[in-house]
Amino acid sequence: MFSSTKFNFIIPIISVLLGLAAGAIIMLIFGYNPILGYQALWNGVFDSPFFMSETVNRITPYILTGLAIAFAFRTGLFNIGAEGQVLVGWVAAVWVGTAVDAPAFIHLPLALLAAAAAGALWAFVPGILKAKLGVHEVIVSIMMNYIALHVTNYLIRFVLTDNQETTEPVKQSASLTNDFLIGLTGSRLHLGFIVALLMVLVMWIILERTKLGYELKAVGYNQHASNYAGMKVGRNIVVSMLISGLFAGLAGAMQGLGSFGNAFTNTAFSNLGFDGIAVALLGGNNPFGVVLSASLFGFLKVGSLNMSSAGVPNEIIEIVIALIILFVASGFIIRWALLQLKKGEKK
């Protein structure tokens, strides 16, 4: 028999393999060569330090939005508002990054803090509405996404700039970029991955080692029993949303202070927050699992840009990703198939 932790590990791996296999079949059906296609995907990342660095830059915000969603899931909440929290975090970081003058050891942390606070504030609204009035957090946080999109556009156009679409770049003292890394890779590889990995540890410690994490999980699993044990259920819901929003806000800072170094108006969502749902799901809502699944997502997204060199449209990777998620979501079928296989072996 497989233990459930083993399953948590095996199912995502099988899902990824199945997704890639299905992608290969689709390529075959449409007359492309899957071997060349996947080779191009691989080379698209590992052929040059530049693209490897780009991949890391891509992975970093995925880790953070993945953590945001996973943290909420683990405490019984569905923070589908990570998208909006990323946007407000992004703009808050750039705002502090452009408007404040301070030495780097103050300026950068301050900008990060602003992003975290903005994300947390955005998540506070659905949290408090759920705690006080029982409004479902999914509805409120989806609406908060649109508010974030338009509010940040307004701020960029009329507050941060004078009717421009793009802000000034953040000052060097608030930037995550680092001359040494740029020199090494020729890319915009920035220090954000350190922040992201630090947050992985933070999430793990909160959930697995602290009184707070114990309460948050208890409330997520069973509000009645938590109430019976004297916990403040409403307060815990709000705290959980705050922490989740904080992670998502930092994902925005990675973009604003690192990859892009500025903020710009958007006509549509960045999808970082929505992809975070898939990252969390594939990572089994475990902080370390999130690192692995975010890496896979970053790898697929960056590598796919090179697939056109093999004559394969890179949209095929979107299909592969969708299929992987489908397989993870139908994990119980894989579980069942594995158990059947086991049984067959015995006989």
Added chain:
Amino acid sequence: MENYVIEMLNIRKEFPGIVANDNITLQVKKGEIHALLGENGAGKSTLMNVLFGLYQPDKGEIRVDGKKVEINDPNVANKLGIGMVHQHFMLIDTFTVAQNIVLGSEPKKGLKIDMKKAVREVQELSDRYGLQVDATAKISDISVGMQQRVEILKTLYRGANVVILDEPTAVLTPQEIKELIVILQTLIKEGKSIILITHKLKEIMEVCDRCTVIRKGQGIGTVEISETNPNELASLMVGREIRFSTEKQPAAPKETILAIEGLTVQDSRHVDMVKDLNLDIRAGEIVGIAGVDGNGQTELIEAITGLRKKSAGKVMLKNQDITSMPVRAITESGVGHIPQDRHKLGLVLDFSVGENIVLQTYYQKPYAKGGILSFKRIYDKAKALIEEYDVRTPSHLTKARALSGGNQQKAIIGREIDRNPDLLIAAQPTRGLDVGAIEFIHKRLIEQRDQGKAVLLVSFELDEILNVSDRIAVMFDGKIIATVNPKETNEQELGLLMAGSKIEKEGAQN
């Protein structure tokens, strides 16, 4: 040769890692009430699921009316005239009685369901067996006892000759149980046979003809009820001697621990459920609250423990006013609470046993220091309590969900008693448990009393109330309407008191 309607011969059913049924033989005669007795997890349900076609036996054979049959799904069982009334009713609340009964085998008129015919047929069937069911009533409007009759009617409508009832009395009031017994006897007179799954010995003695006992998956044997007694049945079931009335010294009550004055509590619909209630409990006594479910017991306990707002009145614990304290402050001031619904309130089922052991104390030293939990301390405590309270679990890391009901309950009781509360509230502490676990829990409650604690016991089981309490308070319609000495009363008197003063009317409603 005997005339058996159902024969299950040498049935064996194995699941990965466990033999649920091993060589069990059950033979039911035509026209008898046959009891299937066993502890929780003994394999009763597995055996009945084999008979009902939900599982296939690995070995053994099933005969119906002497003919060997293979039952590979419930539809086959239905066709063979086997019907089952599950413990949890499978009824649609918003449908009428008749709609529920004909569901799946509706009489048709062209493409339309012939509802008139359905109502007529159901009504005829009900009248024939004296079930007094109104075919046009909505399920949500009728009592639990009535719903059970609808389930019985459902099997009869589908032509059942053998009706299996799984723990049918667990949800019924004493009056309803009496009525059920009459119904069962009517069914027998009409030539039906009944298999009664239960672990209540008294009911077996009262209504059954024969009884098959299984223990840990093994068939122990079949006995004639007329030739046995409850003690023998219990030891057959558990495999050792069982004492029914837990031995105890007379109580020596001391100072008042809990004093409730003029307490009024509303339920979530803002209906007064506890009405101007007064109750004192003293150190060293067990006060049992007897009453039919729904007379305010749940709201009373929730109000004392702070889970529910009080609209009027005062609750004093050791001369300290706890009326408007939050839950945690009340818990800390010396209240232990074994909740009625252990899955909803008592445990976080997805937490490990160890994490559940500290559900009330996780934030205190030595389990938490500066916001960080010490899992070493937590697990040390958990291991100690698992040992002391005989919680059978593979490990302290096992999820609480994986434990049997009895072991979950022991974990809760261990947790609450270990905090050494001055007042221990036990609501339905033995619900759904087998005699072995019940005996254990009763002993612990009495032990607490002997150590000078005040114990408040709420139970719908009259046996339990009579056996364990030093003083019985009868609760009806939100009030304590009588306080009696368990030595000077009996089930009849309590039953009457529990029904309030309007006994006839209560009966007529059903």
